[in-house]
């Protein structure tokens with residue numbers, strides 16, 4: 001049989017035209033295999049999650065406030081990156097915070113991506129429906145669970161669509177200082193991180209070749225220009241940011257917040273000592289941040305076939321705060337682990353081309369952000385704050401209950417050791433990653 005088979009090949013290839021066809025076939029088969037196995041691809045998709053009718057909005061612990069109007073729409077924005085067998089989803093949702101109790105329900109509905117490779121971050125707009133189910137003094141919550149169920153499905157739909165749309169892509173990656181009146185620290189003007197990280201995916205083939213698929217902006221700021229007390233539902237400054245990026249660059253814009261705790265906020269200061277808490281101010285800041293992000297990533301050499309790596313590990317935090325215990329215990333959204341007064345959450349680490357990304361399960365103060373970025377040892381350090389979970393402020397044990405200014409952020413934190421536990425875990429992990437022993441954890 002074997003001899004016969006070889007003879008047949010000989011016979012076919014003896015004809016010059018047939019030989020070319022055969023060689024061509026093997027070449028195509030070869031590149032085809034390579035393409036499906038190793039080609040870097042990116043897809044993106046969006047879902048609108050504006051409630052109709054409108055719902056009360058939440059800007060923090062306490063009873064959500066009624067709304068009578070909206071400015072802009074709320075969104076779920078998903079970007080899927082894949083190379084070989086590695087698939088990663090990055091999701092931004094216009095909400096104050098999105099716990100893993102909800103995120104895991106979306107993860108269960110997403111096909112073809114490992115749950116731990118799906119990063120879901122909240123933009124931290126202070127004008128979106130309550131997703132924590134904050135209980136009042138009697139233990140009751142007015143959170144709309146049907147709305148949250150619907151959002152869970154929209155997240156899964158957006159990720160599934162982004163995965164289906166994934167096409168060959170290159171990446172432009174840059175980090176630079178965003179200039180202009182965008183953010184400041186409300187507690188101490190200059191204590192904030194002006195760096196803005198940008199990851200932009202560009203189609204490499206087909207009818208979209210050269211077009212932008214998605215632009216991810218990573219920047220630390222509280223989207224609380226409008227806040228929760230004006231009767232307005234809004235994505236805040238993130239809405240105009242999406243619009244501006246999409247109208248100038250095309251594709252889909254995603255915003256991932258960063259270490260914006262205590263108290264890095266939008267610079268709405270006016271000369272008369274007042275603040276501009278208007279939709280027009282959201283447009284001004286959103287447009288400016290968008291323009292700066294596009295400037296930072298402009299003229300950057302695209303990275304062809306960038307490497308893609310994703311790792312994760314669980315971390316536990318004791319819940320020392322009585323108020324946080326009360327919320328975690330009484331919320332209709334089951335957030336607490338089986339163990340008493342402990343929350344477990346997942347940290348994610350990504351390497352996408354030259355970018356390194358770490359997630360923060362809450363609102364880290366900017367000093368923690370600087371320290372982590374510095375120890376990531378790259379010019380392209382990204383921190384996705386309020387991602388995978390959002391358990392309030394994360395401050396160092398030295399800052400906890402120190403300055404009078406920090407009373408609020410201390411009260412709205414899991415406890416004195418939260419920052420220490422997070423930083424130590426991340427430092428250990430970064431060491432393991434640099435010596436190659438971390439992937440299994």
Ligand SMILES: [Zn+2]
Nearest residue numbers: 124222261363
């Ligand atoms: Zn906050």
